[in-house]
Amino acid sequence: MKGREVSLNVNLGGIELRNPVTTCSGTYGFGEEYAPYVDPASLGGIAVKGLTREVRPGNPMPRLAETPSGMLNSIGLQNPGIDEFIARYLPELRQLDTKVLANIAGNSVEDYAYVTSRLEEAGGIAGIEVNISCPNVKHGGIQFGTDPKMAAQVTRAVRKNTKLPVIVKLSPNVTDITEIARAVVDAGADAVSLINTLLGMAIDIRSRRPVLANVLGGLSGPAVKPVALRMVWQVSQAVKVPVLGMGGILTATDAIEFMLAGATAVAVGTGNFVNPRAPLEIVAGIEEYCRANGVRDVNELVGAAWI
Amino acid sequence: MKGREVSLNVNLGGIELRNPVTTCSGTYGFGEEYAPYVDPASLGGIAVKGLTREVRPGNPMPRLAETPSGMLNSIGLQNPGIDEFIARYLPELRQLDTKVLANIAGNSVEDYAYVTSRLEEAGGIAGIEVNISCPNVKHGGIQFGTDPKMAAQVTRAVRKNTKLPVIVKLSPNVTDITEIARAVVDAGADAVSLINTLLGMAIDIRSRRPVLANVLGGLSGPAVKPVALRMVWQVSQAVKVPVLGMGGILTATDAIEFMLAGATAVAVGTGNFVNPRAPLEIVAGIEEYCRANGVRDVNELVGAAWI
């Protein structure tokens, strides 16, 4: 029953994606780990693990805990640093027929600015996703992402150092996420992505100690989907730039819910661990949904549930 | 293997509970609905549905949506109003051999003060739980619970109108829950309870509309446990008053995790729907855990996981 062609292209703040499905930073390595299961050319894009100025060894083990329909992680931004990334991983990423988003983090505004300009020089990526929200690093994420002024400051610094589209990734651990969203958009963000992980923890009743060596970790997976959907709903109506929605997406139904709530594109994170083929199945499922419902252009879905 | 007696008594801000297990407001009706499954005399206490000055019809249907390991509700504080509560329900509640917490909510500081003084006059309850956090009522909960000054104002108004122990129930939908906790404790709260529901939503991809008539709802159940545990961990170390912990508790293991994180007592909410006998099984499980681990007094568990 091959009906009319459905147009799946979306524009995420200046980045043309062949379809609205991408993968979340930190869950997709540097693009090669899921190669046996998914051809990146069939995805809208992929985001790489968060990059910092310096090499980061990350947090001590254990770093993972499973929770009901979710998981906690405290990886602590382990990454090889921007130099090694450019030297060792970027050349191969450039060969991929998909849009690569470089996710960046830092301890200071200067760090963000530095990493941005290194990426700008290096070339070959489609956009920069600015992680202002990683809850794992004591002197970093949490402050920038929860204070509108600091979030704006980081955004401006990144903006000033690149012509690439800038996507700012918001933290859900705030009273009013629309306030932060407005601040980063006013400061020059071309798009926003949300949500990063919810701050959580787990305790082992045998040892009577926190499960994670770092005590606190980030909650992700289907458990957080209702919160993520709510925030996408709120933010997409509060700002004019496109929203990249994520948080608990595992199936095409989940992804469509995010688009109806106002996301222009979506990203699959923890879902990859559960079903490595999830991103592919989601692309197919969105197309099928459009066809079955007479939707010719996937952009028609964006915000279609707004009252 | 009946070992030594384990002492299960705890003191929640002046309320002596025979054991640390209570039930959450809004999930236990007015105490009679679960009578076939649980003798209230075997529980530390029960909290009744949120009470307001006026009769509240609540939100339109649908009010429920199931989510991965959780559920959304937007009941909208349906309740018969304080007069009807005192006339019709309180006499039977007084007969129960357990501590009854009256959960209250309001549109204004005056409402809270009024309901408090009515309860104070009526007598027969063990304490007042002040819901400053219900996310369902447009002109109520959300503002009080997310602003430390307003939270303190409500607390003071309640404090002034009663000699009963006052427990303030905190919203998790804030950037820094310890800030609100400190504010209400400074304003006279004898204890704090947390967490209320996380603001979330669900979308029906068939109708392309929000599932809940009220659009947004409160997320509860096992899905939120990691967030609740984290907040109990943070708040119990930030304030000197006892914490009543809740959010996703279904088993004794869950309850013990909350106590190790710093809760003096716990409350079972959504867990009752899944297993009406959960509160009983939790009391038994805590006792067994204490016995197996040589814990003579359950208070030894409180905060035992702090670093």
Add this chain to the structure above:
Amino acid sequence: MADLFQARVLSNSEVCPGIFSLVLEEPRLAALAQPGQFLNIRVNAETSPLLRRPLSIHWVEEGRVEILFQAVGKGTEILARVRRGERLDVQGPLGRGFDPDPGDRTPVLIGGGIGIAPLGFLAQRLKGRKVLALLGARNGEALACSGGSKLEGLGATVHAATDDGSLGRHGLVTELLSEVPADGIIYACGPGPMLRAVAGYALAKGIPCQVSLEEHMACGVGACLGCICKGLAVNGESVHKRVCSDGPVFDVRGVDWS
């Protein structure tokens, strides 16, 4: 009084495409059950799906309780895989069922689709009475295995309507309403639009009528206020009623159909 049971599964089988018969051995539950009441079943020990699933009691015999269910989603699909000999966590019997005393009126059972199921148990209690049953389903097979043949077995006069015309009238069960005798008393269960039509007919004709409503449920016992329907108080005022505990069966005069 309702209770929790770890009920032993005597059998679980697909009686026609997508419809399952699950028989539990649980004498105490069988003794407590009333027609129109339901069970709240936990489908697995995990937290997803989290909530119990409400399913009506279809048949009670010799300490056994049978339910009929349609596999329509996560929960019922898990239930479809339950095997003989396993134990199932069952809460019940819940809710207010039918008032099974028709007085001197002719009981008329009206059921649509899987909504026929609870009428089976009701017919058991009406045994010895002359019962008329107006049943609708997608086809004759579904109608028979949703409870139609059991009603016939009990001696009820069954008039059928099917979507595909394979049995009885080709159309909706509501097209059979004119067959309700003036001295009848209606007991109905089925999809919302069917119940609305039945209620409208009964109210217009002044025929006593009880309907079994459905709503998504969380607690099933009246504690959460999640399953509200609009009811009418005796004074005509609109009031919120809980489908799970004030119902699921309501007198049509107690429901606000506006």
Add this chain to the structure above:
Amino acid sequence: MADLFQARVLSNSEVCPGIFSLVLEEPRLAALAQPGQFLNIRVNAETSPLLRRPLSIHWVEEGRVEILFQAVGKGTEILARVRRGERLDVQGPLGRGFDPDPGDRTPVLIGGGIGIAPLGFLAQRLKGRKVLALLGARNGEALACSGGSKLEGLGATVHAATDDGSLGRHGLVTELLSEVPADGIIYACGPGPMLRAVAGYALAKGIPCQVSLEEHMACGVGACLGCICKGLAVNGESVHKRVCSDGPVFDVRGVDWS
């Protein structure tokens, strides 16, 4: 290259108390598998438990892949109820396994508890070689059904140690280490403390040694950085290695045991 399979379950049975043998019919997976690699299995279609469970390949024969697992928690208990004929969502083969070429050295397989399982597949690949196996378990029955009898069946010389003394030495398998010949090459799998003792012995004696490590995993493919162990770079620097993709099998000289 690893892939995803909807593998058909040929059999699943409790071979001794708490230990299950699960046989999958999946010729392509069987062809790809190397000793020491593992499968990442989704235990149900629900979201709780959410993550796949890593389980080593125990035996490969005629297009069939067998795993042995202990039912210790939610996931493995669900797996224990899987029945013949069902399809299981299996990802694999994953990780870097043993280097199965012992050169001219005598292969010594050291296994503790369910850690004996992956040594079975390794022994299959070492067939024709004189193999020594030092195995430990809680008792003789567990030792045999965790892979001990299969190793014997392949002609390996098995020396046993059991917690209860029901077979071989009454004690830990590490008490048998002195039996490792100087020209041996060790392949070990088992609990952390056992591996640490084996590694210490091998490093002290200069005996080549590969160990299979275990960590909680999320992705199983090296993407999440959740399953880190401390490794040693060639220059002696401490580096983070991923147990799932840089391992699970490591040369003991590449691990930071401090």
